Amino acid sequence: MCPGPFGASGAWRHGGRAHLLAGQSALLILYVMLDALAFFLDKVVFLVTCAHPPPPPLERGRAYRRGDLLEVPRTLFTHFGIYLGDGRVAHLIPDILPAVTSDVRHLRHKVTNMRLLLGVLAKRASVRVDSVEDFAYGASVRLNTHAMERACRVPPDAEDAARRAESLLGSVPYSLLWNNCEHFVTWCRYGAARSLQTEQFCQWLKSQIRDQRNAFAAGLLGLLSLACWGVSSGTTLPVILIPFTLWMAS
CATH class of the missing domain: 1.20.5 (Single alpha-helices involved in coiled-coils or other helix-helix interfaces)
Structure with a gap:
């Protein structure tokens, strides 16, 4: 005897559809929240860009030397990269896309705010090469003389720093505090992964806790x-x- 529409089989099908609809609703809500957050971040970046007009065009091969450590001031932090020459910069940036696809055509596109946000949440990043203009994202680019460099007895080898950066290209783990863009550039240039931004934040957090x-x-x-x-x-x-x-x- 076949079970009726409200029998065990029908109840299972009805419950399965209910769970499926609930899951789809949860994913839709999550997507809307992430989209709204990405929209907000995009507006913040737009305001920061307006407040800091882009620098004049880079004189390729003259403004910076291969292996130089570059920095770009953001609203709450500073972004770092290693100059490779010919207007190219290697930098570590949160990015979810390398974790879900290996299609080079998509990976080459400039990292959007949504990709960056999902990369932070998933703790995934990529070491990629972008133009100085894309690396700056509308802000001014500065040559960084790191505190570690002032403490070094032997000046770092710029060519060695560039080669280290090139050897790390691709998908890497990410952490806001323990493996960010500053850890990447300090390891490339000085052989020791450190982040003064992280250390300053931890000192501030320690003072608040105490x-x-x-x-x-x-x-x-x-x-x-x-x-x-x-x-x-x-x-x-x-x-x-x-x-x-x-x-x-x-």
């Missing part, structure tokens, strides 16, 4: 959240643990 006033502020915000949303396991536990952790670390 400040006992932040523990009191977290406790006050926790009490306000309890007053607004009521007492429950989802609100009480963070209210206790976060101020306690900050207090013990201070």
Whole structure:
């Protein structure tokens, strides 16, 4: 006897369709959120570009030498690259595309904000070669004299730095704090992967954690959240643990 439309088989099919629709809805919502975030980042980049007009055209072969360490100031950070000559720069940039395709035609395109954002979330990046104009993205390019270079007794070999950069081209793991563009250029030029930006951020974070006033502020915000949303396991536990952790670390 065949099961009716509301029998076990029909219920399974109905439940499967429900789960499929729920999954599609979740993916649609996630895509809309990422698209909105990418739109916001694009507007921020546009405003930064307007505030910092592009530099005059590069005199190829004269402004920079092969192996020079270049930097581009952004709103919250500085982007780094190694000059390879002929108006080309090797740099590490978050990019999701190398993780999903090996099509060189697509990979050569300039990295969009959506590709960059997904690369940060997926912790994937690529070491790629772009023109100085694409590397700058509308900002001014500066020749960097790194603090590590001032501490070196022996000047770094510029040609060796360029060859190291060229040897690393392709998809690489990415981390905002432990493997970013500054780690890449300092390893290429000085043989030691360091990021002064990361170190400064960690020092700032350490100072915030050690400040006992932040523990009191977290406790006050926790009490306000309890007053607004009521007492429950989802609100009480963070209210206790976060101020306690900050207090013990201070």
